[in-house]
Structure formats: structure tokens, C-alpha cells
Amino acid sequence: MKQASSVVTLNGANRWNERRRTFASTILAAIFLAGIAACSWLLGSSGLSVQLENRNLAPSMTHLFGTDWLGRDMLSRTVKGLALSIKVGLLGAACSVVIAATMGLMAATLGRTVDRMISWLIDVCMSVPHLVMLILIAFVCGGGLKGIAIGIMLTHWPSLARIIRAEAMQLMAAEYVLVARKLGSSRLKVAIRHLAPHLLPQLLVGFLVLFPHAVLHEAAITFLGLGMSPHQPAIGIILSESMRYLSTGMWWLAVFPGLGLLLTVRAFDKLGNHLRQLVDPRHTHL
Template identity: 50%
Template sequence: MVCGRLVHDVAQVADFSQKMLPPSFEHPFGTDQLGRDMLARAVAGLATSLSIGLVAAVASTVIALLLSVAAAIGGPRVDALVAGLIDLMSSVPHLVLLILISCVAGRGLAGVTIGMALTHWPGLARVLRAEMRSVLARPYIAQSRSLGVGACRIAVEHLLPAVVPQVLVGAILALPHAVLHESSITFLGFGLSPDEPALGVILAEAMGYLTAGAWWLALYPGAVLALSVTLFAHVGELARSVLDPRSMQE
């Protein structure tokens, strides 16, 4: 926490005597129009994006899990309602829906986090719902019901343990998507405020200086974003190959 605050403070320090310097030993990523160190700003921006992405990934995973359990134990009507909600959310362009929810929620840090939490769950919910329906079709579930075992107990003892691998993989894979989408809507001006050292803000500011030859303002922060998203995506795929028996057989 202290290190994060220190990096954030360093990223905000302006030195007009050092403005628009190309990459050097002293400033490996160069400096921006205010003389701020771009390496510190890129690290602070990545930390901000990862923090938001982590909260959004956990929240969306919880939403997907709760809706899937409700669909599994709530009967045909609840299942149809959840299925319809998943189809409705999936039918709207993701980025458009994210921007709308973010603006309604007040934009900024809270608005972006709420927007991503409310838009990143449909894919995982569809997978979890299908897996739980498969579990409910197994003979031992019918035997448990015939013995008077309640729906909540079936969910806790049979459904939730069966979907633990999918939940973990879904949460990990949601993180790079959330980071990329947060940077995208911030770049478009619908996300974090310009005073935040976020990657989307840095890239948006850099667009105005590319014609002046300040290529480092966009290249290095963009590379940090691309590499981090790719890394977490690979981690998610590795987790899927380890945790999901069916993917291992494939």
C-alpha cells in the first residue's frame, strides 16, 4: 500500500525543466508535457487498472455464481428468467453497455468499477448454469431429493463443489478483460478522471503529441497494457488447463 502510494505520488510530480524528454537512462520511458516520469506513470496506471480489474472480476464472478445457483435451485421459471437475462445482456454491445452503466453510476473510479462488475458476468454465468444443469441431471441428485434433501443443501454440497474450477478460471480470465475495458472507456473519455494516472488517461493524452514526434508517450504505456493483458490471459488459460479436466483431455 505504501509502495503504491509512493509510485502514485512520483507519477504526479511535475518538473517543467524535464518536459518532453525522450527515453534515456534517467527516464527510461521518457517524460511527458509536464515533465512527469513516464515509467512511474505507466506503473501507477497499471496498478490502478489492476486494482479496478480485480474488484470488478471478483464482483462479476460472485454475480454469475449467485444467478447460476438461483437458476439451478429456483425452478423452471427462475431458470428461464436467468437465461433471458443472460441473453439480454449478451445481445447488447459490451463496450456500449459498459459506457452507459458507468455514466449512470457517476463515472470516475466507482462508476467504472460498477459498470464492469455489472457487465462481465454473462459469459461465466452461462458456463456455470450449463454445468449446474448437468450436475442436477445425475442420478445421485435424484436420490438425494427422494431422501428429502433440500435444494439449498444440494447447492452447497453438490453444485458449488462441482463448479469450483470454472469459477476460479472465470475469475482469472475476467481480470485481463476488465483491465482492457477500463483502459478503453477511459481512453474514450467515459471512465476515470484525467487527474488519475491510469493507462487510458495516459494514452488519451499521448494522442495529442504524436504528431510532434513524442512517440514514447504512447508506445511504452501501450506496451505495458498489452503485455499485462496478454500475461494474465495466458495465466487464465494455464489455470483452465490445470483445473478443468475436460480441457486437459482435449
């Protein structure tokens, strides 16, 4: 009895520590997002203007991140680029979650034929590399910020949709769902009232896991020059342009934007992992 009690106590302590880590990660991620948005608004667009008299300046108190070959302030460009990447990542991840939830619920509630069609579509989408499909969709949609956002929306949902489909299939076999069906509840009502509320934790975790992937893919597309205008302050564009000047010793052009992108991705990846451990049934109390 003492051993069993100690095991339960240990598991409870571990779960409490996991909750504290998740709460701390959530607070830090929210502060980070708010800080990027506030700094982007406070800095304005003055630092993005060309000032040839200030070009190629190393980091200093006047220009904390230095300046580029056109005299543009790298702190302003980095913050603006991160804000743009976060905006595209949030939009793409949110729309991908909506598509995944819709597909998963349709596959579970509309019968075997629809389930087979959606499963086939998921397999087809997952068989093509994300970056290749993203480039094709962005090109078809005319490129630019709109093309990248649409490409991210339409390429990041399949893996989450497969998980949601499996969870929804298990819920469809639950007694309360069977009773609701026998009492005459429609498939739409079952999906909205009985399935969707139980899938919210998985959808939230999926959103937090998809967000860093969306940010990285946005940076990759703009790095390749297939997205936006070179004059727009996107992280991928900044890193791509800085490659030509690293050999001349202008290290700050790539280091600060790269660190900003790394911190953004790592923070939300860590938050997603903590939250996933909390909703994973294998980590519940004994």
C-alpha cells in the same frame, strides 16, 4: 497393447507439460502483480507532480520512460496506471464471477420459471455490446472509478453465467444430488454443498479469463474520457493524451504504457488458457 501404452504415456507427458506451463504462468503472473504493486508503492507520488523544467525528456537513466509535456515521470505514471487498471480488473472480475455463480446456481436449483427468467436476462445482456452497456452504467452511476467498477461488474457475468448454468444443470441430474434431494436436503444446501464445490474450477478459469477483458474495458472507457479525471494516472487517460504528441516524435508517451497494458492482458490470458485446458475433460487421461 504397446500402441495403447504409448498413447497413454504420450497423453500423460502432454498433460504434465501443460501442468508445468500452467504452474510457470501462475508464478510469473503472481510475480508480475506483486512487482506492479510494489513498484507503485515504492515510487510514491513525487513522479506525478508537475515539473516544467523536465518536460518532454526522452528516456534516459534519470527518467527511464521519459517525461511528458508537464514534466511528469512516465515510469511513475505507467506503473500507477497499471496498478489502477489491475485493481479495477480484479474487483470487476471477482464480482462478475460471484454474480455468474449466483445466477447459474439459481437457474439450476429454483425451478423452470426462475431458469427461464435468468436465461432471458442473460440473452438480453449478451445482445447489447459490452462497451455500450458499460458506458451507460458508468454514466448512470456517476462516472469515476466507482462507476467504471460497477459497470464492469454488471456487464461481464452473462457468458460465464451461461456456462455455470449448464454445468449446474448436469450436476442436478447426478445420482448423489438426486439422493440428497430425496433425503430432504433443501435447494440452498444442495447448491452450496453439492454443486458449488464442483464448479470452483470453472469459476477460477472464468475469473482469469474475465480479468484481461475487464482491464481492457477499463482502459477503453478511460481512453474515451468517460471515466476518471484527466489528472489521474490511468492507462487509458495516458494513451489518450499521448495521441496528441506522437506526431512531434514523443513516442515514449504511448509505447511504454501500451506495452505495459499488453503484457498485463497477455499474461493473464495465457494463464487462463492453460488452466482451462487442465480442467477441460477433453484433455484428461485416456
